[in-house]
Every structure is written in C-alpha cells, then in structure tokens.
Amino acid sequence: MTGATVDRIPLTNFPGFEIFVPSLGEQRRIAAVLFAYDDLIATNQRRIALLEDAARRLYREWFVHLRFPGHETVTVVDGVPEGWARKTLGQIAPLKYGRALKATERKDGQVPVYGSSGVVGNHDRALVDGGAIVVGRKGNVGSLYFSPEPCFPIDTVFFIDPEASTFYLLQALSNLNFISSDAAVPGLNRNYAHLLSLLVPAGEVAASFETLVAPLYSQAFQLERQKKKLARARDALLPKLMSGQLDVSGIPLPQPEAA
Template structure:
C-alpha cells in the first residue's frame, strides 16, 4: 500500500469504559438518557430510540456525561452485526456513557482523524478483527485490549480528511431523508391515534365500533421454512426475512436476502403487503409482533421466511388502515407478551388471529386510508433514495479506507443525483 503506515489502534487512542448506572434510577422521562447498544445502527451511526429511550434520575459520577461529537463504540452485541459499531454523540449534556459502550479518548490527532476513525470502525477491515477475538456464546463482548490489537493501514492526515468528507456527504443526505421519514411517520401515527385511539374521527358522534378479532379482518399466512443452501447471492427471489423488520416496526431494505428454493403461492409478497415478525432473536421483544410494509420488490415480488407471517386484509379493509392498526395501536405491546422461548422468542400466529380489536365504520377507515397513502408513498420514495445512497457509500467505504481507489477521483454526492 503506497505511503500508508501500518498501525495498531492501541497506538492511536485509548478506550474508556462506561459506568454501570443503577437500574433503580431508570425512568421513562428525565434530563439524561442512558445510551445502550440499541442506540447504534448495525452499519454505524447514532440511532434515536424515541419513546424507548432509558432516562436516568440518579447521581451521575464525574466524566460520564458525554459531549457532542464524542466517538463511542458498541462493546456488546445483543443482535448480530452490532459489535464494534461506532457513532458520534449528537448533543451536549444529554447522553450518559453506559458500561456496555466504549468512548474513544486520548486520540493522536496528529496521526488519525476522528471522522476517518469512525468510518474505519464501520468497515469489515476493523469489524472482522473485533468479531474474531470477541467472547461469549449468546451475547458477544469485546474489550479495549482486543480493540487495541486491531491492525489498520493509514494514509496521510489530509487524505484521511478528504475520505471522511466524501463519506460524510452521503451520511448527511441519508440523515436528512431519515428525519423527513420520521416526521412523516409521526404525522401518520398522530392521525391514527387521534381518529382511532381517541376515537375523534369525523362523524364519530354516535358511531358504533365493532369488536372483532384480527382474524376476522385479515388472513394470517406463515412464511417459508428454508435451508441455508437455498440462500444465494445472485438469482432467485428477494427473500423477506426477520432482518427486514426494524425494531418497533417498519421495513429494512438492507435486510433482504436472495432465495432459490420451493415456495407456495401464498408465501409470495408484493408491493404494499404487510408482514409481521413471529420470531425475535433478542429478549427485549422489540421485533416480535412488529409489522412492516413491503416496498416495491419488482413484478415477481418476494418470498417470506418462516420467521414472518403475511397479514392479508379481507375485503373492505385497506392495507393502509390495517398496517396503521398493527403499528400504532396497542396490538404489538399486548401480543408480544405471548411470545416464549429460552433463547429465541417465538410467537404462534394464532395469538395474532385471536387478538381482539375495535373496528370503526368503513367511512372513516376509507377517509383515513386516503389521507395516509400519500404519506406512505413519500416515505417509501425517501427510503429508496437512502437505499441508493447507502449502496454507493458502502461500495466506496472499504475501497477508500483501504486505498484501493484514489480519493482524488471521487466527487461527493448531491441531492439531485439521487432523487
């Protein structure tokens, strides 16, 4: 590698462990948020958890309130792919440094740019070395000493900064799109709650609600059992699996795989179909019983795995209304408690079918669907832009930080280029 220096990470910075904050002071509100591995995206970056954040009301030792721009690393992996993920803290005097996270301190800024280090952490070059030395059978752990042993190749500091600026441009565009999606989903959620939780839809006076089971308004269809050899890198069909369901619901395009095996016609999903997780690899129950709406996967659709069910609305029930009910009513919070299993949680589809719901009249359901459909369409368009940006960034990331391609030939993206 031309003029690039071989270094171990331990020569360039130290990792400070977090503090074991006491559970008795955890709260659902407060001035400080305790960060956890759940605040990281698998591919890197800070993840806001909204209503799921853990607040802390107890005494805080000196040195554990994080500053804006602090670089933190996930030292524990409760979900596959998270170990070694890095993120920047987005605000001052708000976030607490928890024991399962490491903070980069004493960085040799004359040798290593902090933003470049962030991208290094989120490449296979570093992640694979961290995973290779991690311990723990179910929950994987790493340590500062193991991270110090990771070996990397570093270009000169100006090149590091140039690489980081290009990759940051992709991230900023994706962050802007993600904020727009969050605002749009919040609009749809608030409308659903106003109309069908508070029951203040137009004409609600005197309207009668019908008590039904989910199985009365939708068909619940189990996905396909598969073998690992049926998963392929090319050909076959898009395979909608557990990784396609976000924590707390919504679809993850980056979780898609390819499947080349047998399936039944009713295990095919198309654009706008609703799927739900009936398995959860973690014990926090933030994936099981959560719904996602399938994006456009092409004319042939995709196949769903056995860890999901397809929820097909019956006549006179729109997909938009049913999806909103499954996402934003108390459905998930109640049904998830029926999932059981020592290591992996499983939910029987009968618990979905039998769950009781209050169904409003057809007129407000139709009016609601007409209002939220454009919102859902715009969200999907923004998700598609992000998928394109992410694919471009992920293609560039390992090549730039390894020196495989010359950074001088790369131009930062602009909004119009990915519209």
C-alpha cells in the first residue's frame, strides 16, 4: 500500500487475490508425502527415547540401587561401596561459561550453537570439541545436552570439557537438583552447582558402564541426525508441493483403512 508507514495490504483487496488450490486428489497426495516424512521423524524420536531410557535404566540399576556387577561381594558404608568415593561436581567436572554469540553474529556453517533450550542455530566455528556436556544456566535451568560433534555453547549455558564429559556423568547430572532456594535471581549458580555431591564409582565399574551405554548413545545420535535431515527435506518440499511445482500425480492415493 503506497503512502503507509508500514507496508500492508488492505482487507478489501483480499477477495481479489487468486490462489492456487490443488484438486482434492492432489491435496491427499501432498498430505501423504508430508505424512510419510512426519511418520519417519516420529519413529526416529520413539527409537531415540527407547535408547535413552535403556541407558537411564542401567544407570539406576547400577548407581542408584547399587546392583552393579560384583556388588554381592562389595561392602557398602553410608551408601558408598568400597573403592568408590563421594566428590563434588567442582572436583570432578568444573562448569565453564559459554560465550555470547548473538544470532546476527553467527556465520553460516555446520557447527551447532547450544542455548539452554538445545540447539538454537549454527555457526562456522566451534568453541569446544565434540563430546561435551552442555548445562542450561539461564532460562531452562539445569537442562542437559550431550554434543557428539564440536559445538558453540552460548552465554545462557555452561559446558563441561569433553575429557570429563562421560555418559555416567550425564546420567548423574540428570539426578541433581540445580535449583538453589537461596538464589535471588533465577538461574544456575556455578558455585552452588560445584558443591553438589556425586558418587564416583570404581574405575572398572565406570569403564564397564561406558562400554555398555556408548553404543546406545551412538545409535541415538545417528537417529537424531537422520531426524534433522528428514525435517529439513520436508520443509524444503512443502512450498514446492503447495505451489504445484512438484508433480504428485504419480503418487498412489492413500487407501482408507478397513473398518
């Protein structure tokens, strides 16, 4: 609209706009294509959840209920098996601050940018190598992510160096309460978090746990990558399908399920 401070289209003009409306058959074929992508994405998500649940159950069996291999012959004193120890998070894996990186400062690349809600974008360089645990500091306080590839944690999160980021630690952190009742401002206080107590298993038990759950997480990471590729492919197809740019006439119409 000319003469307006903000570009807009008067409502009176809307009835005169021509829009492309596919036939009912084409609409059903388009829906079938999109549903196929959504179904694959949902299937991958269910498989990821099952793999993560298997790792979580094993953690609870070994380190909460203390039914780890050989537990029958190990003495437990005050909840700590012989040869194990209790240490603070600060002693085991100090939290490091992410770095500010506004959306306008990010450059096109394949490096995932992590905020407290997970991956919030991409960048052309990493702040930390792959295999790091990311912990929400502001917003989604205490949220946990494991980045298998090099990543860029921003200033709303902490991260733990890959050398200390084990799958055991990831599970142990998920059982901690990161919210301090004394905090005046909502957020994760690093000094408070560093004082939280963790059970440190004997070396051979910790190594056995990593050996068992690493393949589970490896499968989950692969499925997550596939899920993102499927979502990108679906989103790229959508405008072409809706505009009629892609011919769907050769796609069989979905048949109604028998009653």
